[in-house]
Structure formats: C-alpha cells, structure tokens
Amino acid sequence: MSLPFALATRALDAILAQQPLTEVGSPYRELRSPMSPAPVGTMRVWEGSGGISRMVYVGLTVPPINLDSHMVFAFTAPKSGVPHFTLDSVYGGAYYAYHLDLIPRAELSSHLSYMDSAYHPLTALYEEASQREGLSRAHIGPRQHALMSPWMLVHRADEAAFQGMNPIVDAYVSHWLGLVSAGLPSPVVESLGDTDLAARDATVRANLFSPAVDPVWAQVSRLLGEPASDGIRDVLIGGPLT
Incomplete structure (x- = not known):
C-alpha cells in the first residue's frame, strides 16, 4: 500500500466506521486511459x-508518469452548515503533496460564531502542522484558496513529513465527525439564517471543481479523456448517479 493511498484510506475508514453510508457500485466506476x-x-x-x-x-495510479493520487471528499447535507471534508494525497515522482481542509458552508468573516465553532478548535493543530520540517509551499492559486478555509493545510512534503501527517489527518477527521454527529450549536445554526445554505453550496461546488479554477482538471482530461473527467466532476458537484 503506497503512502498516499494509506493516508486517504485512513480518512475513509474513520468516516465509514462512524457514519451510515451505503456504497454505490463496487466500485462506482473504473477509470481508464x-x-x-x-x-x-x-x-x-x-x-x-x-x-x-x-x-x-477518486484514486489514480499511473507508474509511467509517476502519478499516485488519492482524493476524498465527504459532503454534508445540502441544508447543513457543517463543513464538507476533503483530503488529497499525492506522490508525483519527486515529492509527496497533500491538502486537508473543512470547506466552509457559509461566509466565515461575517459569521464569527460559526467560525469559532467549526474551525477555531483546529487552530493550534493547524499552526503546529504548518511549521513542520520537510514541508514546502504547494502550488495553489489565490482563487482556489478563496474557496477553501484559512485552516487548510496544503504542502509539498518529503517522505518523513508526509508520514507525519497521519495524526494530523486523524485529528481533522475526528473534529469534523464530531461536528457531523453533534451538529452545530443552536445559536450558531440561527446565525446562519441569512444564508441559503443549499444554493450557496451548489455555487461553491461548481466553482471549486471548475477547470477554469483548478488546473488539475486539464491533467485529468488528458489522462482519462474529457467525458470521464466531466463525469467525475459531475458527481463531485452533486449531480445524479447513473
């Protein structure tokens, strides 16, 4: 089991152990090139x-081009204020890379109690993890940053630093699962009454997975073809399963 696959599986297994989810297909789709x-x-x-x-x-493993990529997205209910969870773990031949985040369901700057409830408990962990040796800046643009949270961890990493992500992923998953299970406090939910959570989420997800925003989709299209790439993005955006 490769390190990127192991890290993604770690998050998947933790979520499946606590949440009642049913797999569609086995797998839903094989990806071919x-x-x-x-x-x-x-x-x-x-x-x-x-x-x-x-x-x-979504897992892609193509040794001839030194690609070993594993992505997990867990989406909360359309009308929920609980953030979505995401983890990307990758080996690109010369380095490891990852991003780990809880994607906001409402504007953080205008909803302080929401920010404090959903994100502030991660602050010490985020600051410690960001300063570890063996990490370097990942190439992610300002528009992508704007769609995520300020608590996103996103780096290139050497092997030791990448292996050291295990407890960080565990902590982010544990915090997020606590939010999913307990829900947000009633005053926080009430503070989100000015936001159409489902409509906002549809817009954010369309932007987040847009090829115009994230250049990774051009690479996926070259590898799998545009129809397959579009099919993956449609499922991530929330389209019907076929």
Whole structure:
C-alpha cells in the first residue's frame, strides 16, 4: 500500500466506521486511459441520508508518469452548515503533496460564531502542522484558496513529513465527525439564517471543481479523456448517479 493511498484510506475508514453510508457500485466506476490497457484508477461513491449526503473517493495510479493520487471528499447535507471534508494525497515522482481542509458552508468573516465553532478548535493543530520540517509551499492559486478555509493545510512534503501527517489527518477527521454527529450549536445554526445554505453550496461546488479554477482538471482530461473527467466532476458537484 503506497503512502498516499494509506493516508486517504485512513480518512475513509474513520468516516465509514462512524457514519451510515451505503456504497454505490463496487466500485462506482473504473477509470481508464488510452495509455494503459488496464484501469488506471477507481472512483468509489457512498451515499447517506444523515449528516453526510455523499462521499467520493477518486484514486489514480499511473507508474509511467509517476502519478499516485488519492482524493476524498465527504459532503454534508445540502441544508447543513457543517463543513464538507476533503483530503488529497499525492506522490508525483519527486515529492509527496497533500491538502486537508473543512470547506466552509457559509461566509466565515461575517459569521464569527460559526467560525469559532467549526474551525477555531483546529487552530493550534493547524499552526503546529504548518511549521513542520520537510514541508514546502504547494502550488495553489489565490482563487482556489478563496474557496477553501484559512485552516487548510496544503504542502509539498518529503517522505518523513508526509508520514507525519497521519495524526494530523486523524485529528481533522475526528473534529469534523464530531461536528457531523453533534451538529452545530443552536445559536450558531440561527446565525446562519441569512444564508441559503443549499444554493450557496451548489455555487461553491461548481466553482471549486471548475477547470477554469483548478488546473488539475486539464491533467485529468488528458489522462482519462474529457467525458470521464466531466463525469467525475459531475458527481463531485452533486449531480445524479447513473
């Protein structure tokens, strides 16, 4: 088991152990490329009717181009204020890379109690993890940063630093699962009454997974073809499963 796959599986297993989710297909889709007669990856999808509405895993492993990429997105219910969870873990031949975050469901700057409840408990962990040896700046643009939270951890890493992410991922997952299970405090929920959570989420997810914002989709399209790339993005945006 590669280190990126192990890190992604660590998060998946923790979520599946606590949340009632049902997998769709086994897997939902095999991912194929013109450069290989065998599948180059898988897409797995789980759905639920509780705090998590959909969880998506996309894994791509292509040794000829030194690609080993594993992405997890767990989406909370459309009308929930609880953030979404995301983890990307990658080996690109010369370095490891990751990003880890809880994606806001409302504007943080105008909802201080929401920010304090959903994010502030991660502050000490975020600051400590950001200063570890073996990490360097990841190439992510300002527009992508704007769609995520200020508590996002996103770096390139050497092998030792990447392995050291295990307890950080565990802590982020544990905090997030606590929010999913307990829900946000009533005063915090009331403070979000000025936000159409479902409409905002639809807009944010369309932007987050837009090829115009995230250049990774151009790479995915070159590897898998545009129809397959569009199909992955449609599931992530929240489209119907086929």
